[in-house]
Amino acid sequence: MAGRSGTSLKNNYWPEDLLLSILATLPAKSLLRFKCVSRHWQALIINPHFMEQHLEKQQKKDYPQLIFASRASKPDMDMVLESMAIVDVEVGDGEGTKTRKGLKRSSSNICHLQSANYFVSNSCNGIICLFGITNVFLYNPGTREFRIVKMQKKEFSPDNSSVDTFGIRIAKETNKRAYNDIFLAVRVFPLYQLVGFGRDQVTKECKIIRLFTPNEENPIHECEVFTLSSDAGASWKGLGEVAYFIRAAQLPVYLNGALHWILDERHANPSEVIVSFDLHTEKFQAISHTSCFSVVSDRSRLHHMELLSFRGSLCLVEGKYDWSSRQLNISIMNQSNGIWEKLFSINRGLMNYRFPLAFPIAELKDGTFLVLRHKKNLEIFDPESQSDSEVLIQHEKSVDYYAYSESLVPLYGVPLVN
Known part of the structure; x- marks a missing residue:
């Protein structure tokens, strides 16, 4: 210039x-x-x-970026990561021109992971975290930098034949796949380890947190931390046993320098529902939940329970299904006083009992929410009218979506190149 x-x-x-x-x-x-x-x-x-x-x-933009994760068609069964942006599109009809929301695919940051065993963890500051049996895979779609971190200790696993070997392949524009052929059957998780990724708000260092069960006899998790740096000799730091009974098979939520998980129903204190891990102090702390909708201590009766992050606050999703109706209740925690309040509900009559309700992913500037219905359709849901608007994208097979904001946060890894 x-x-x-x-x-x-x-x-x-x-x-x-x-x-x-x-x-x-x-x-x-x-x-x-x-x-x-x-x-x-x-x-x-x-x-x-x-x-x-x-x-x-980037975090203050009206619309978040989206990553959708899916498995490619057989026989390779690779995992596909693709970035999309929400855009306003003008659409003409008989009454004139109207503006609706649409999606714009990115052609520069499609990533394939050659792995038969993978699990999606969470996103933080523009970085997506995935993990397998032996490795953690981190990817920044904005900078196209990736890093693979090998796990130090092995968790108990009844399937000793499960081995992952993360590999990278870039889908060039001249060799794009037919996206109606990709699928992800269900969201699957390992039972004996949990992995989360977040950023220390004080030092600005990125950290991987791993909770794992070392043997079948002892269901208590052990914890280890890996701090990302340019040091080639960096290694995991063990923190010993965790004093909280954390529920297996769940996604963590990163918020304000801490990772959050839901506690198991067998946890000693029934009023403690959530546990947070401060990435700076590297300490665990339980969070109580004065339920807005149900007796939370009787968590075994709930069909579904998951954490989300909206409006810079922690949200708890409680799902109830029976043969007459299905409902998701979303409550939000006030950051200043720790009090939980009802945010909104998604109510549906009995349509197809086999499929879950539309799951909220991100809030848009007009108060509507992006939701994933039947793990195939990305739609917009209005909590006030309890109505769905246009379908942004539709797949024949299942996918997972994750909201993120672009960033330049370094992984000290390797850039993806065509």
Whole structure:
């Protein structure tokens, strides 16, 4: 880039505060290109303070980015990660032009994981975390950087033949797959280990948290932490046994520097429903839930219980199904006083008992929610009218969606290249 006189654009042409403010609104892909403008621009973009400013701007956007995860068609059974953006689309009809929401696929960050055994964990600050039997796979769709971290200790597993070997393959634009052929049968989880990914709000370090059961006789989890850094010799740090009975087979939720899981119904204190792990202090702490809808201590009677994050707060989803009706109740925790309040419900009559209700994924600026129905259709749900609007995308087979914000947060790994 050059100024009017043909000289390079440096700080004397652009006030640095203005330049940083403009750059922070741009997608990560553009910023990676702009690092080549000059050494000055490169130094600005890789500065940790700018990375935080960029992440904050991206998180305040009206619509989140989406990653959908699915399995490719047989025989390879690879896992496919693809990024999509929510966009406003003008649609004409007999009454004039209207604006509706649509999806725009990204053609530059499609990633295939060659693994027969994988589990999706969670996303944090633009980074997606997946794990297998022996490895954790981290991927930043914005920068296309990935990193594979080998686990240190082995958890108990009744299936000793289960082995994963993460491999990477990029789907080039000239070799795109037919997405109506990809599927993911159900959301599956290992029973003997939980993996979460988050960021220390004080040091800004990214950490992998692993809870695992070392043997069948002792159902208590042990915990170990891996801190991402440029140190090639970095290793897991053991924290010993966890004092809380954490429920198996669930996704963690990252929020405000902590990871959250639901406690098992056999936990000693029935009023403690959720446990959080502070990524800075590396300590566990239980959270009570004064239920808005039901007797939470009788968790065994609930068909479904899961955690979400909306509006910068922790949300608890309680699902009740019987032969006459089905309902999801979503409550939100007030960050200032810890009191839980009802956010909204999704009510449905008996339609198809085999399928779960539409599960909320992200809230949009108009108060509606993105929901995944039957693990195939991405739709928009209005809590006030209890109605569904247009279907944004429809698959013949099941997929999982995850909301994230683009970031420049480094993994100290390797970039994906075609």
